[in-house]
Amino acid sequence: MDENKKSLGDLSTNFWKKEFRCPCPKCRRKKVRVSSLLLFKLEMMIMIIDRGLNFHRPVIVLSGNRCEEENKRIGGFPGSEHIPAPDGEAADITVDSLTPIELGLIAEEVGGLRIGIAKWGIHVDIKPPSPSKFWIYIGVKPVYSAKIENTSLIKFYRIITGKEGE
Numbered sequence: 001m002d003e004n005k006k007s008l009g010d011l012s013t014n015f016w017k018k019e020f021r022c023p024c025p026k027c028r029r030k031k032v033r034v035s036s037l038l039l040f041k042l043e044m045m046i047m048i049i050d051r052g053l054n055f056h057r058p059v060i061v062l063s064g065n066r067c068e069e070e071n072k073r074i075g076g077f078p079g080s081e082h083i084p085a086p087d088g089e090a091a092d093i094t095v096d097s098l099t100p101i102e103l104g105l106i107a108e109e110v111g112g113l114r115i116g117i118a119k120w121g122i123h124v125d126i127k128p129p130s131p132s133k134f135w136i137y138i139g140v141k142p143v144y145s146a147k148i149e150n151t152s153l154i155k156f157y158r159i160i161t162g163k164e165g166e
Ligand SMILES: [Zn+2]
Pocket: 022, 023, 024, 025, 026, 027, 066, 067, 068, 070
């Protein structure tokens, strides 16, 4: 068995509470709460990312749980899925050697995720499309998919960016 694929995390196979903890000083001792459905979908993404490889590419969590204050501080959406209620239902993630759109397409393959494409990586959450399934940050402003193209991420991406999907 590949040493790197051992079950390790204290949240799920590949994820740790410390990765999802709100970074503000007030939350240092607060319980980390992450939806098990979100973790399951992230683990499915890892299976797809590692498919055909004999090594494991880590998924880096840039932002997991956020308290209201932290969410405000960093300019998150009011009522963001990052705020545990009671569980956090969102993650901002990146993977070395995968572009944000490549990572987004893997999230789409897993299904049941809303996907935001940014420069630093992607946002995923398990909220049903309301009404947008995808968004792309142009600068800091998101462009939403609902009225443009809500069924195919790559089509939406091409319409918005004019790029083929690199
Ligand atoms: Zn906090």
